[in-house]
Amino acid sequence: xxxxxxxxxxxxxxxxxxxxxxxxxxxxxxxxxxxxxxxxxxxxxxxxxxxxxxxxxxxxxxxxxxxxxxxxxxxxxxxxxxxxxxxxxxxxxxxxxxxxxxxxxxxxxxxxxx
Amino acid sequence: xxxxxxxxxxxxxxxxxxxxxxxxxxxxxxxxxxxxxxxxxxxxxxxxxxxxxxxxxxxxxxxxxxxxxxxxxxxxxxxxxxxxxxxxxxxxxxxxxxxxxxxxxxxxxxxx
Numbered sequence: 001x002x003x004x005x006x007x008x009x010x011x012x013x014x015x016x017x018x019x020x021x022x023x024x025x026x027x028x029x030x031x032x033x034x035x036x037x038x039x040x041x042x043x044x045x046x047x048x049x050x051x052x053x054x055x056x057x058x059x060x061x062x063x064x065x066x067x068x069x070x071x072x073x074x075x076x077x078x079x080x081x082x083x084x085x086x087x088x089x090x091x092x093x094x095x096x097x098x099x100x101x102x103x104x105x106x107x108x109x110x111x112x113x114x
Numbered sequence: 115x116x117x118x119x120x121x122x123x124x125x126x127x128x129x130x131x132x133x134x135x136x137x138x139x140x141x142x143x144x145x146x147x148x149x150x151x152x153x154x155x156x157x158x159x160x161x162x163x164x165x166x167x168x169x170x171x172x173x174x175x176x177x178x179x180x181x182x183x184x185x186x187x188x189x190x191x192x193x194x195x196x197x198x199x200x201x202x203x204x205x206x207x208x209x210x211x212x213x214x215x216x217x218x219x220x221x222x223x224x225x226x
Contacts, residue, residue, distance in 0.1 A: 031212040042218040043158070043202065050212055091157055095212065102148045102204070103214060105157040 004106035006092050012112045018080040021109045023092030024073055033103060034067055034077050035091040043091075049075065082113045117141065118205050120217035128225055133190040135201050135220050140184070143208025147179055147186045150202040152219065158202055162188060193224040 005024040013019050025032045033048040047057040052069045060067070064083070069075040079086055089110050093103035118139045127133045135149075146165055150158035164170045164177040164186065176189040186205075190197055200221045204214040 033213065043216040045213055045215075048213055056211065056213065097212075102146075102160045102163055104160070108157050 004092055004094050004104055006090075006106035006109050008109060009107060010110045010112075012114065013082055015083055015113055016081040017113075018078065019082045019086075019111060019113075021077040021090050021092075021111070023075045023077070023106060025075070025092070025094030026104055027073070029094035029096050029104075030072070031095045031097070031103075032069060032075050033093045033095075034075070035093065035105075036088045037091060037108075038088045046077070079111075082111075084113045087111055087113050116217075117207075117215045118203055118217040120201075120203050120220045122218055123221040124223050125220055126223045126225060127193050129193060129195060131193050131224075133193045133197065133222055133224070135188040135190075135203075135222065137186045137188075137203030137205075137217055138184055139186070139203075139205045139215075141205065141207040141215075142181075142184060144181075144184075144205045145208065146206035147177070148204040148206075148214065149175075149177060149188045150204060150216075152200045152202060154199070190222075193222075195224050195226050198222055198224050 007022045030051050034046040035043050037043045046059045047067045049069045067077045089108045091108045092106045095103045120137050149162040151161045152158045162177040164179045170177045174191045178187045200219040202219045203217040
């Protein structure tokens with residue numbers, strides 16, 4: 001299995017631009033998670049899906065952030081408009097069961113908003 | 115009080131020593147506990163899981179769980195410089211959700 005695949009690996013964008021991050025979970029995993037990691041705040045859960053349905057988006061910082069999972073093999077996290085404080089590493093992770101088996105993380109997308 | 119707490123470190127140990135990493139959690143009903151290792155610039159990697167009180171050993175790694183004290187630890191025996199990384203504790207709480215709660219992580223430095 002190729003693992004959780006994220007793209008792009010790095011993204012540099014100007015403030016105000018739209019940013020779209022992509023994730024392909026491990027086949028057969030029915031949970032998908034989006035996390036953001038910064039030095040100050042550590043690993044923060046933004047949103048997670050179960051069987052393509054958003055379950056908890058309470059970690060999404062504000063309306064500028066949105067996430068979709070149109071099918072079992074693809075999810076996007078969009079930031080519009082982007083701001084410098086959104087600069088972070090964004091991880092996607094997937095799991096087979098409801099938290100009891102741990103997650104597999106993707107390689108992450110390092111986002112820099114200038 | 116944070117849901118999952120770890121000492122941020124850095125924890126520095128000499129090569130060959132035992133490194134002890136600690137984690138406390140607030141949800142008394144938590145059932146599943148995990149340790150992730152994260153090298154600088156890389157993604158977290160699952161290295162240990164533990165579900166019941168006591169010790170669980172895997173090679174040089176031992177996870178210890180004490181639910182009464184709400185405490186989980188990771189011991190690394192014969193520490194190697196390649197063990198230098200940030201170690202994240204993660205807890206699956208008592209609510210019927212899929213999410214793990216992560217601690218801030220402890221940075222371990224193993225000096226040759």
